[in-house]
Amino acid sequence: MTAVALSGVGKVFNAGRADQVVALTGVDLTVESGQFVSLIGPSGCGKSTLLRLVADLIPLTTGTLTVAGKPARKARLDQEYGIAFQQAGLFEWRTVLRNVELPLELRGTGRRERKRRAEEMLELVGLADFAAHYPAQLSGGMQQRVAIARALAVHPPLLLMDEPFGALDEMTRERLQDELLRICAQTGTSTIFVTHSIPEAVYLSDRVVVMSPRPGRITDVIEIDLGPRSEATRQSAGFFAGITKVRRALRGTPAPASASAEVAAG
Amino acid sequence: MTTAIDKIAAADPTAPVAVGRGRRSRGLVRGLLPPLVVGVGGLAVWELTVKVGKVAPFILPAPSAIWEQFWLSRSVIWQTGLATGANALVGLIAGALVGILAAMAASRFRLLGEVSIPVAAALNALPIIALAPILNNMFDSTSSIPRRVVVSIVVFFPVFINTLRGLREVDPTHRELMDSYAASGWTFTRLVRLPGALPFVFTGLRQASSLAVIAAVVAEYFGGLQDGLGSRITSAASNTAYPRAWAFVVGACVLGLVFYAVALGLERLATPWRSR
Numbered sequence: 313m314t315a316v317a318l319s320g321v322g323k324v325f326n327a328g329r330a331d332q333v334v335a336l337t338g339v340d341l342t343v344e345s346g347q348f349v350s351l352i353g354p355s356g357c358g359k360s361t362l363l364r365l366v367a368d369l370i371p372l373t374t375g376t377l378t379v380a381g382k383p384a385r386k387a388r389l390d391q392e393y394g395i396a397f398q399q400a401g402l403f404e405w406r407t408v409l410r411n412v413e414l415p416l417e418l419r420g421t422g423r424r425e426r427k428r429r430a431e432e433m434l435e436l437v438g439l440a441d442f443a444a445h446y447p448a449q450l451s452g453g454m455q456q457r458v459a460i461a462r463a464l465a466v467h468p469p470l471l472l473m474d475e476p477f478g479a480l481d482e483m484t485r486e487r488l489q490d491e492l493l494r495i496c497a498q499t500g501t502s503t504i505f506v507t508h509s510i511p512e513a514v515y516l517s518d519r520v521v522v523m524s525p526r527p528g529r530i531t532d533v534i535e536i537d538l539g540p541r542s543e544a545t546r547q548s549a550g551f552f553a554g555i556t557k558v559r560r561a562l563r564g565t566p567a568p569a570s571a572s573a574e575v576a577a578g
Numbered sequence: 579m580t581t582a583i584d585k586i587a588a589a590d591p592t593a594p595v596a597v598g599r600g601r602r603s604r605g606l607v608r609g610l611l612p613p614l615v616v617g618v619g620g621l622a623v624w625e626l627t628v629k630v631g632k633v634a635p636f637i638l639p640a641p642s643a644i645w646e647q648f649w650l651s652r653s654v655i656w657q658t659g660l661a662t663g664a665n666a667l668v669g670l671i672a673g674a675l676v677g678i679l680a681a682m683a684a685s686r687f688r689l690l691g692e693v694s695i696p697v698a699a700a701l702n703a704l705p706i707i708a709l710a711p712i713l714n715n716m717f718d719s720t721s722s723i724p725r726r727v728v729v730s731i732v733v734f735f736p737v738f739i740n741t742l743r744g745l746r747e748v749d750p751t752h753r754e755l756m757d758s759y760a761a762s763g764w765t766f767t768r769l770v771r772l773p774g775a776l777p778f779v780f781t782g783l784r785q786a787s788s789l790a791v792i793a794a795v796v797a798e799y800f801g802g803l804q805d806g807l808g809s810r811i812t813s814a815a816s817n818t819a820y821p822r823a824w825a826f827v828v829g830a831c832v833l834g835l836v837f838y839a840v841a842l843g844l845e846r847l848a849t850p851w852r853s854r
């Protein structure tokens with residue numbers, strides 16, 4: 313099954329005005345069900361824009377986009393995805409538990425089922441003991457984990473994450489990476505993950521999508537095959553080879569758009 | 579004092595809760611002690627200055643004289659305080675409700691929002707002095723409505739401005755999240771805008787609570803029904819019974835403090851996530 317399919321997707325902000333920005337052009341990308349795909353590229357290349365298009369938070373200018381085989385809008389209304397932004401974005405007036413419950417509440421899930429699912433998710437991110445706390449009482453990393461639990465609470469078939477670990481220290485970050493991989497494997501979730509960190513992209517992904525700015529486009533797609541991840545993976549030759557490949561793609565000569573499109577489609 | 583409480587907390591098996599409670603009561607003592615010391619000291623200095631310096635009572639009566647009058651007139655102060663308090667409360671509730679509803683409307687419709695702020699500012703600039711006599715003439719002399727209307731108008735502005743600011747300050751991440759949940763319109767208002775604006779609403783209400791009492795007292799200086807603290811202050815002063823006038827001022831002061839304290843208490847109750 314295909315989780316996300318973009319073909320010929322383009323996004324122009326403020327079209328026809330003096331401050332017109334071509335944020336994305338000719339983006340072809342397919343994410344298969346259960347796949348973990350990272351987006352990496354310099355600031356302003358349109359990673360967040362791409363994620364917002366998939367999430368149907370902004371309308372696309374050209375091309376077609378389906379999520380779980382449906383138009384993006386229908387997928388959003390059906391809550392086919394969970395999303396986590398760079399900022400945790402918790403509601404400070406709700407307890408941790410009630411924050412995680414919110415997407416379930418909006419889906420009309422019953423009170424008891426809601427609580428059970430939210431508690432299960434908090435358990436998963438190791439914050440079961442903090443259910444009754446308010447977000448302001450948690451550290452930044454804990455808040456981020458609550459946001460991840462919230463995104464996962466509806467058991468979304470698709471997870472969209474925009475630099476969710478951006479503000480974390482290296483140790484917490486690595487631990488959360490492992491937790492995320494475990495959760496995704498457990499629930500069979502497909503993931504699009506935006507990051508600025510090359511090692512993070514390589515460690516987490518089945519495929520790393522390399523993007524380039526002005527206009528924002530996909531320049532390369534690098535397949536990563538490291539098998540099941542473990543602590544040893546971070547020291548393995550394959551891991552470092554992957555890092556080198558991605559770094560080259562980020563620096564290197566931009567591939568012709570049509571070639572990259574074919575890789576992307578494959 | 580500090581170390582003693584710390585020791586109790588450390589010895590307590592339910593340490594986290596106990597520490598919390600210890601902090602809170604310690605905070606209360608710490609918060610109350612300085613104003614108490616300053617207040618008592620100030621009264622003593624006041625008393626001494628008046629007694630030693632032989633200050634004329636029409637300039638400044640001694641605290642002991644004011645207290646004597648306060649005690650003598652306590653039942654009248656209570657009665658008139660209730661009347662003024664009722665006016666302030668009704669005006670406060672009405673003005674706050676209108677202020678909150680107007681802010682909700684102004685935040686919902688852009689044009690209304692742009693127009694409403696200058697209108698509200700003009701309303702705020704309206705001198706209550708100019709308004710009270712006019713309103714008093716508009717209604718029966720036995721009516722409490724003029725004073726309550728004055729209070730409402732005074733209360734409206736701080737509540738409206740603060741609430742509007744709160745309603746407008748929506749975290750963009752919250753907006754996108756709610757969009758991703760396909761929630762919009764009233765659900766968004768109910769779950770994000772209103773709770774997010776609550777701390778702002780209470781900031782406005784706290785300011786408004788003291789203003790409400792002041793407005794209710796002062797409105798009586800300009801005629802209308804004379805059953806509140808304001809009328810007693812003017813009549814005592816015109817009878818050169820200055821300590822008695824001051825006793826009623828003290829009554830108004832206490833009433834204002836009660837209003838403020840209740841507003842503060844409600845704020846604590848309504849926004850538990852901020853007081854922890």
Ligand SMILES: Nc1ncnc2c1ncn2[C@@H]1O[C@H](COP(=O)(O)OP(=O)(O)OP(=O)(O)O)[C@@H](O)[C@H]1O
Pocket residue numbers: 325326333334335353354355356357358359360361362528
């Ligand atoms: N709402 C908007 N209105 C106008 N232009 C926008 C808007 N959002 C993004 N852009 C423009 O689109 C381009 C891509 O922005 P985007 O946020 O997708 O970049 P990004 O790859 O996520 O960057 P970063 O790594 O810094 O987060 C930028 O040039 C930006 O100025």
Ligand SMILES: [Mg+2]
Pocket residue numbers: 359360361474
């Ligand atoms: Mg971004």
